[in-house]
Amino acid sequence: MGRKVLVEQYEPGDRGKHPALILLHGSAGVLFPGLDLRKRARSLAREGYAVFIPHYFDRTGHVMVRPSMVHENLSTWTGTVQDCVTYVSARPNVDAKRIGLTGHSLGGYLALATAARDQRVKVVIEASGAFENYGINGCRRLSFCTAPKTKRFRSRRLNKSKRP
Template identity: 35%
Template sequence: MRHDIEFKTEDGTTLRGWHYVPGGDGPKFPTVVMSHGFSAVKEMYLDHYAEALAGVGVASVVYDNRNLGASDGLPRQEVDPLQQIRDYRDAITYAETLPQTDAERIGVFGSSYSGGHVLVVAALDRRVKCVASQVPLISGHRNARRLVRADQFAGLRALFDQDRRARLRGEPPMTMPIISEDPAGPAALPTADSWSFMSATHLLRAPSWKNEITLRSVEMFGEYEPGAHIAYISPTPLLMIVALQDHLTVADEALAAYERALEPKKLVLLKGGHFDAYVQDFHIAGTAVSDWFRQHLVTAG
């Protein structure tokens, strides 16, 4: 069963999303908190993961990140990873208040950018009893160096500086497209599969998604290092799902980070690329996620 929800963060921003509650016996269920990746909104297949969890007796709180989709927040279309981490923790606090939530059995799930967020959240917040991180960003600096050609990096840095000076003068943040059909065109996610997946999903099921992001979001991406926290997650059980052909949040960085994680942990490998986990490989990824939370939140509870 799915209900629309909204809740306020500590700074008063309203975030909106869905609360999924399993059928059957209750009244309290283990609950997983989840939000989406860089610029993405909840309609971009997070409902499939929440439904899979409900099928194994796990509730979920699913929400749009601030400044995006149905959630409030300014400036619109800005992605601040550290603020999103704080919002994850506020969402956990909100989940604790729901009468259907067993507050002793809370987990977090994230994918792509939020796959990095949940590594940080699980390392810092011991209310989290289980974590699943799918195709995660590990190092913003190293990943950016893989996505942006070396001869273009100085020009991008100059744009960051220009934007910073303009904001100090009171001008609105500069923006850029998230995806581009032209591989050489300016885009925050400059890969062909980013264009294919996000443009198609926007038309099919996510009309609130916008192909725009603040330039400052891209600068913050390059400063973000969620993989630095991975060794501190233990003893919280960690599931990592890595797509071997992922060249957006590159697979070798995720695999190296997994080796730095301590037990208990589990690695699931997908043969495809970054976005395949949501659709064509969902039967693998979704089953792995639901089995992991069932094992550590339902059976172990």
């Protein structure tokens, strides 16, 4: 798909297969001072996760992007995140049946967009993802479109919370 992408890896201390989390930065790239992805990755690795931070902007040659640049690059970045899922699932220390995505802002959007298309992603943690103008799976607004994994999670949670 073009340029190579740097993927930072943070390994748990013990041997064996571990669940994996792919951390996705927002539109400020990995430079955003208020969200230290590397610190978060080290902490998650200590908790037993294999953690990966793909520099998905590398694929398009950006360091950070303005909102006007997002739409034209979304499909490339989503494809890059899927490439990262492929890379992570092949790592010897990763349990390929337990791969998750987490992202902030643009990274949150990409996490949900990727999970909606890729069955290998089992969990998504999204914070401040941008939906209003972009949509997922061709939908204009999140309120009219829910990714299948979110529907399953919500229905399980609602069923557990019902009183007899």
